[in-house]
Amino acid sequence: MIKVGIIGGTGYTGVELLRLLVVHPGVELSLITSRSEAGRRVSELFPSLRGFVELEFSSPDDAALKACDLVFAATPNGVAMHYARGLLDAGVRFIDLAADFRIKDRITWEHWYGMEHSCPELLDQAVYGLPEMNRRQILDAQLIANPGCYPTAIQLGFLPVLVQDAVDPATLIADAKSGASGAGRGAAVANLFCEVGDSMKAYGVAGHRHQPEVCQGLDQVATEKVGLTFVPHLAPMIRGIHATLYSRVKPQGMGQDFQALFEKYYQGEPFVDVLPAGSHPETRSVRGSNTCRIAVHQPEGGDTLVVLSVIDNLVKGAAGQAVQNMNIMYGLDETTGLHLPPLLP
Amino acid sequence: MIKVGIIGGTGYTGVELLRLLVVHPGVELSLITSRSEAGRRVSELFPSLRGFVELEFSSPDDAALKACDLVFAATPNGVAMHYARGLLDAGVRFIDLAADFRIKDRITWEHWYGMEHSCPELLDQAVYGLPEMNRRQILDAQLIANPGCYPTAIQLGFLPVLVQDAVDPATLIADAKSGASGAGRGAAVANLFCEVGDSMKAYGVAGHRHQPEVCQGLDQVATEKVGLTFVPHLAPMIRGIHATLYSRVKPQGMGQDFQALFEKYYQGEPFVDVLPAGSHPETRSVRGSNTCRIAVHQPEGGDTLVVLSVIDNLVKGAAGQAVQNMNIMYGLDETTGLHLPPLLP
């Protein structure tokens, strides 16, 4: 049994991580911290977990955390970096579900996250936890930077064609739609039911933190520098990301069977499902599950490739991917605790 | 392994039953029938089940059904009754998720369901599959009438106080709010997104089929004839029933500790959760799970008792309860395959 601790379990990512871990056969949940809720039973804050978890939230305590095998941080950005050095030195493996270790370049990170990084020397050591890209490094990782939700959906959709050099990396467009849980559980007028409901809007068109994260990942496989226009949108739904990805097919790519290319690329991947030709994945088809479903279209056989990629932002885009990383790190079957049919309708 | 067949798996109850059965460790799913979708892969109609079920829908075939140990009917009302005799005679156990065997009195049934019953002689034999009431009879049942969604939420909320004779059975009120999945997956203008969304309405105030079903159940435990005013409402949500139950405390019931009464009554029940005093259960706290959560209030210590009872109409109100019944019938732990944390948010 892996002895697990969670730092910061009061947000949506935290409660989702709990949902997955409390029925994971290889995990013993040891502690879960929250400064604001210390002393309160987890199941009081989240009655959905009554009968599944008896723990109380505790104040962050170094000794208790260091007694764990593995610690997850489900905190706001900028918190995990203050725990990382201590935990790693104590031999505790660490998965950060926030963004502290996602960007390798410190200057870029500090620009987008608006703060100084407290342990930039760990940025190189951190493994970007997208198993479909970095499975081998994850196996031995001590420190995992769990990918962002948009970056997961977008990278999985672009990877196959960039690896094959079939599209122009310089003119990528990602038009992504996210459910409101992506904005977190913080009290903010913009996330009220009456602000989000029955409406759509784009946001962050001038620039969004997930853009450099995607570019960093895709640059590793692309033949040329990646140029990405990323426009996120807020949709009136709770969970789900629908990324609609546009790229220009290179002359040498015309005539290629993109359906076959995607199917071959993701063959054997337990959590990427390439749908039959002509499909349109719905976000609800992955609700509550760790699967990314992808469909590929080349409208009228032209030179614009359209890839549709959907995930549950809280699962494959956060907590589920973190558990997948844990499974890999501990040599478990990668699907352990994650073989859950989506909830539909 | 229980060899299971499903008649009629294209509705919401059917796909929910599939979601539960495909990960149930004691079940081998043998066939699933649909006249309209015969020959089509189940996972084509429900992409959420890709990777979980390889079956195609098949035309209803007597021989194949009779080769099963257990058959579930997830059909519209009036279909299961035509299969029951044949299956039972062949030694196949049968759980009807529709209403064909819920009402013991043939005349009442025919009045509310507007058709002749094809096998009224089975009505007596059928066991009403509410485990919290009839667990022992379910154990040996060949034919189970799986309760309706509203009746499940309402009966579980009224049972303890009627058994204790603490409230007046003649003046019960059940004001119930249901998500739209309760209306099924049939094409109907009234169930369109733009008709249901961002609105509330009552329906069937003049009379609803679930009223006699509830009265039949409660009459078994009440000291006097039950009188129930039942007003169902359609709420703009997908899953969930919230039953708000009003009753008049009898003089001998005044002063009683209703919180303790409920906690004691449901002690040990795996799927009824009595919340702490002062709670207000949310339907989402049981989304995707087989649990019924109940809270008890006596506003200002007066003689009106208010019980709040929530379930997921597709799980405890349909498919999950059917699986619970199956577990009991086959001597499995009652929670087998049903120990699933709700999906929240």
Added chain:
Amino acid sequence: MIKVGIIGGTGYTGVELLRLLVVHPGVELSLITSRSEAGRRVSELFPSLRGFVELEFSSPDDAALKACDLVFAATPNGVAMHYARGLLDAGVRFIDLAADFRIKDRITWEHWYGMEHSCPELLDQAVYGLPEMNRRQILDAQLIANPGCYPTAIQLGFLPVLVQDAVDPATLIADAKSGASGAGRGAAVANLFCEVGDSMKAYGVAGHRHQPEVCQGLDQVATEKVGLTFVPHLAPMIRGIHATLYSRVKPQGMGQDFQALFEKYYQGEPFVDVLPAGSHPETRSVRGSNTCRIAVHQPEGGDTLVVLSVIDNLVKGAAGQAVQNMNIMYGLDETTGLHLPPLLP
């Protein structure tokens, strides 16, 4: 032209009041105050009003307010009472959309609102602005207490039968469902899209401020002391209240034609619409409009009367009713500026 000022226009009640006033032919909007948004254009905060209002929010300024003919307060509870004396002394008429003057009994008010009342001497003078009850007093009123949203829907549903002494006033039940805009535009976790969406819950079962307000109103017409059990619910919709009202028909009321009773009682009322027998009003049928739609049912001819009453909580339950009161106060046709078809779908 009535020169109008608004105190506190940044909440949902405020923006709704603006929506109605900017196209009202008899109104000149003079100023709108907000401490937090002073100096910002109203249409910047609410882009829906671009082209309709050029004003900026201003800091509350006594002189400017006193230069108005009429001031509306769309503030949180406990603010309007600090303006009332000054405005009235300056000859300015005042409509409070919050609760400061709704309850005549100071002790009761202070109990439910948890603060000391700053001008209890005005409580008597304030007219409760439910035109269907107090039209004549409204005409000459200097100070209007605009009713709460729940109390509007509930009182309009109970009034006819209490006036006729047809039901028992001591055992009323109001099971009410409200959209989330009723909770206001404040930043609170409980009102987030992901907390409210796809779920239902009751709240305040132990006691809610609107209960004494309803009782105070109904006591004026009932033959005996009113006893009311009031259970409010939060529904996953933006606007709308659906009140489901239960009462026991008195022996002398049995046999009465309740449909005719309601139709007669509300004959000529511009904003109460009694639906044909057998109807089930939807909240969306009044979305954006000042109408209250009512249907009356007597299930199976029994002694429980069920009245369904729907309003838009922001219009008839708040801003629209305030405008209706203004129209009456200034001798305008009562429907001026309010003759708006609901938005459906």
Added chain:
Amino acid sequence: MIKVGIIGGTGYTGVELLRLLVVHPGVELSLITSRSEAGRRVSELFPSLRGFVELEFSSPDDAALKACDLVFAATPNGVAMHYARGLLDAGVRFIDLAADFRIKDRITWEHWYGMEHSCPELLDQAVYGLPEMNRRQILDAQLIANPGCYPTAIQLGFLPVLVQDAVDPATLIADAKSGASGAGRGAAVANLFCEVGDSMKAYGVAGHRHQPEVCQGLDQVATEKVGLTFVPHLAPMIRGIHATLYSRVKPQGMGQDFQALFEKYYQGEPFVDVLPAGSHPETRSVRGSNTCRIAVHQPEGGDTLVVLSVIDNLVKGAAGQAVQNMNIMYGLDETTGLHLPPLLP
């Protein structure tokens, strides 16, 4: 007063047209036809219109229609073309809210709409009713092809930059998200609340009827042949289209002030609102109104231009634009009956 008839008023476009016309000061509503609902009161089908319209639906009757000044068709595609010749010959002006006269090229129309056109000789005569493009021709038109909802949002967003030759017309991308009312009021499983709710999906990626309509319009102003990739999405909301438009800035366009370009282009347009630089329009900011709000972004000053364009699909995308066309045709102020603040929240 313009004597108006409506053919086919039972869909969402029809009821929206009614909402606008019943309060239009220049219109006398003469008849509204529906084969399926003939003899039923309009306000029985749509209780939101109680008190606003006393008409019954009538069977389509040539004489009655020919007695009108103006007839609107709010029918499915392929119906209006059978009325057009007769009405025009009788001197009745005709606005088709469906697609029968939108495409000038008969072959193209028949390809996309899958039927033979019954009066192709009228295609040339029909004026495409986008006032911002064709105001002068609308003035004298006898036959108006009211634009599609997507084409309205998309063309208004691309027009200014194509007219100025600032972007490459060959590589346009329109990623559009629509509320479910765009799919109409027909009974279809795909449009059920439980299918659409809490989910997003793309559809018609291989080809959509609105693509050639947009290209036809933009080709009139572009310097080169327009190439458009159009991906529509279904969003879990009732009303609203959010079009996110991508184009490549031409070398000569770099350095241009696109904000100023848009503001100048739409200066004086009553129903196009160019938002301040940096804005992100929400669909709810136009809910119930005839306004199109547009924002322009050039992320990081690169060569990808991003235009955000939102409309209410039932108003500016259908019924409101039809009324705007009527106003122009009859020399009324273009905003008559359309000066309505959006409903927010």
